[in-house]
Amino acid sequence: MNVGLFIPCYVDQFYPQVAIATLELLEKQGCNVHFPPNQxxxxxxxxxxxxxxxxxxxxELFAKNFAGFDYIVCPSGSCTLHIKxxxxxxxxxxxxxELTEFLTDxxxxxxxxxxxxxxxxxxxxCHGQRGLKLSQMSELNAPHFSKAEQLLSQVEGLELVTLQRRDECCGFGGTFCVSEEALSVRMGQDRVMDHVHSGTQVLTAGDMSCLMHLEGIIRREKLPIRVMHLAEILNGVAVELDAAKK
Structure with missing residues (x-):
């Protein structure tokens, strides 16, 4: 199948390794991946x-760039939801x-x-969970599911930690973090501390925008947690973590 790789602008500018991991992951699954250079x-x-x-x-530019592909795949729930x-x-x-949706469904x-x-x-x-239905919302009386968890469970040696509030917003919210900076930071701090108390060594997500927000807090607080996009873990990116020694 021919796949058009849709890479969010902030990933292209700040986290190109996520785009590369997504490309390699899809190619390993037999996809013929194309990256429209004018996106x-x-x-x-x-x-x-x-x-x-x-x-x-x-x-108009998006429709022109991605016309003709069997599928369009993006390592971001929020950008995918916007297009849809x-x-x-x-x-x-x-x-x-969205990437995990494509891999599972x-x-x-x-x-x-x-x-x-x-x-x-x-x-x-939030966009992936409540918009794309990539996982179940904890406030609903319904069976739990998570497409990301389904994929992470296939990674050898990986231990998925149990959080106290598994689907709480990180506080990023796109332009919300600019218009409501103090509230955004406090929400992020609460989210990070849940991971600290749960023993997280690597914090991951399907949206690098959320991870960018959380990583800023982690770095300022000098916490022993590494941040990685899901694509990097699923693609088998090898890392050595200081957090693993603690």
Missing amino acids: TCCGQPMANSGFEHLTGGCN EHLGVPEIASRCY ILHIKSLPSYFPYKVGLHQS
């Missing part, structure tokens, strides 16, 4: 700030998948040749 921001920041009427250029709900092109939206991955001998804390990002 830019999908327009989500403008839409979140109340300026969706100014995203026309982003929408706000692009205004149903034919494009129906082919756009389209490729039906049952085993991964990855080894990661650390205690991993999973952050369930």
Whole structure:
């Protein structure tokens, strides 16, 4: 199958290793992956700030760049949700998948040749959980499920820690962290401390934006926790962690 790789602008600029891990992971599963070089921001920041009427250029460019692919895959729940709900092109939206969603629902991955001998804390990002339904919301009286957990359970040596509040918001919220800085930071601190108390060595998620927010707090507090995107762990990226020695 031909897959168009949709990489969020902040991943392209600040975390290119996540894009590379996503590419390699998909290629290992037999996908013919293409990266449209002219892709830019999908327009989500403008839409979140109340300026969706100014995203026309982003929408048109996205539709042009990703026309003709069997699937469009993105290592970000928030950007994927924006395309599916706000692009205004149903034919494009129906082919756009968040990475873990694509691996579980389209490729039906049952085993991964990855080894990661650390205690991993999973952050369930809000857009992925409540928008894309990648995991169950704890406030609902319904069976628990998580597509990310399903994939992480296939990684040899990985121990998934149990959090006190497994699906609490980290406080990033896109432009929310700018307009409500103090509240955003405090929410992030609470989220990080849950991981500290639970023994997390590596904090992971499907959205690098949430992880960027949490990593800033971790670094300022000088905490022994490493931050890695799910794609890096699933792809078998080898690391040596100071946290593993504690």
